[in-house]
Amino acid sequence: MIETISNTSTLAARLRERIRNEGPITFYDWMKAALYDPRDGYYCRVNKNKWGREGDYRTSPERCSLFAATFAGYFARLYEDIGRPAQWTIVEGGAGDGRFAEGVLQTLQRSFPAVFAATSYVIDEVSLHSRAVARQRLDLFADQVAFKELADTEIDPGVFFSNELLDAFPVHRVTVNRGLLQEFYLDVGDSGNFEWLLDNPSLKLSARFSKYFEECGIELGEGQIAEVNLEIEEWLRSIAEKMRKGFVVTVDYGRTAEDLYSPLATQNGTLRGFHRHMLSEDLLARPGEQDLTATVNWSSVKSVGARLGFEVVEFEQQDRFLLAAGLLEQLEVELRQCKSEAARLRLTTAAREMILPDSMASHFQVLVQKKTS
Numbered sequence: 001m002i003e004t005i006s007n008t009s010t011l012a013a014r015l016r017e018r019i020r021n022e023g024p025i026t027f028y029d030w031m032k033a034a035l036y037d038p039r040d041g042y043y044c045r046v047n048k049n050k051w052g053r054e055g056d057y058r059t060s061p062e063r064c065s066l067f068a069a070t071f072a073g074y075f076a077r078l079y080e081d082i083g084r085p086a087q088w089t090i091v092e093g094g095a096g097d098g099r100f101a102e103g104v105l106q107t108l109q110r111s112f113p114a115v116f117a118a119t120s121y122v123i124d125e126v127s128l129h130s131r132a133v134a135r136q137r138l139d140l141f142a143d144q145v146a147f148k149e150l151a152d153t154e155i156d157p158g159v160f161f162s163n164e165l166l167d168a169f170p171v172h173r174v175t176v177n178r179g180l181l182q183e184f185y186l187d188v189g190d191s192g193n194f195e196w197l198l199d200n201p202s203l204k205l206s207a208r209f210s211k212y213f214e215e216c217g218i219e220l221g222e223g224q225i226a227e228v229n230l231e232i233e234e235w236l237r238s239i240a241e242k243m244r245k246g247f248v249v250t251v252d253y254g255r256t257a258e259d260l261y262s263p264l265a266t267q268n269g270t271l272r273g274f275h276r277h278m279l280s281e282d283l284l285a286r287p288g289e290q291d292l293t294a295t296v297n298w299s300s301v302k303s304v305g306a307r308l309g310f311e312v313v314e315f316e317q318q319d320r321f322l323l324a325a326g327l328l329e330q331l332e333v334e335l336r337q338c339k340s341e342a343a344r345l346r347l348t349t350a351a352r353e354m355i356l357p358d359s360m361a362s363h364f365q366v367l368v369q370k371k372t373s
Helices: 010-022 027-036 065-081 099-111 113-118 128-137 203-216 231-242 298-307 318-324 327-337 341-355
Strands: 088-093 119-124 145-147 158-163 172-177 180-188 194-199 225-228 246-252 272-275 291-293 311-317 365-371
Touching: 010 027, 010 180, 010 194, 027 172, 027 180, 027 291, 065 099, 065 113, 065 158, 065 246, 065 318, 065 327, 065 341, 088 099, 099 113, 099 119, 099 128, 113 119, 128 145, 172 203, 180 203, 203 298, 231 298, 298 311, 298 365, 311 318, 318 327, 318 341, 318 365, 327 341
Parallel strands: 088 119, 088 158, 119 145, 158 246
Antiparallel strands: 172 180, 172 225, 180 194, 246 365, 272 291, 311 365
């Protein structure tokens, strides 16, 4: 199987050179570069508009201010649950341009002043450009907002929040070939195009793949393609090392392992690309210029979390979660603040999109895990 690339992509040229010098690389390494290369990776490029109507996708905070405001109310409940500490920390991983953080801090300041006074908000964002935009957006809250990596942060107590972060982790792509689990690599053909190549995984990865599927109770069928997200374990472990007491609130789209790896549902895996809100037909085209994503395995997130001392306290479809967390009550608050009928219409339309059956929100889930020691 051969897929084409853009000849104008600097990252593509560097990936081709790497492969020619070092030999085929795993798809994981290719995807990691395509998304996170410091210079030309999709999430790191300065000249790439990723969000909104002109970008490749729109996240919930961009669709409606109610998303952040409702979560602010939920965070206030977690603050009460954790014993009303004098100081606590909210860390947002993959915070993008700071729109969610702005909504949370505005709502806490307006409706939960005691929680607001106790809050330190940490932005953990890989993109220098996005951090700069967020810093400007959050200037009014500069005394309470810090920009740093999780490794430099203590969450004791507090919350780690992420929205559509896990699906953006680079994944390994595997299949069963003649009874053996093999991994997808990328090579460069004579024409300069990237080409898929199947080969055995390294011994270390082979053991990790076996453990991963064994813990999920999954056995892939012959020819079935699947993604394996090993980054989730490293991510949760890094949080556990920094959090003695608190919550991990994860919003993303995923399935249980049983559904995710069902050969009837996903014979070809869930890897997909997005460019200007459209599914990309060529996953290997334009590395660094299109989003790549894979569905989250919630069973893995839960089992890894349990090993690290996290207890699942909530796991719900996003629309149902938001309703239970007070979205309609928050809608009434914000409607009273609208200064025009047009603003009211935009707000109510966005709210309907977040709670109606079969809407975008119904395909996302919210997982809340608690750590007490």
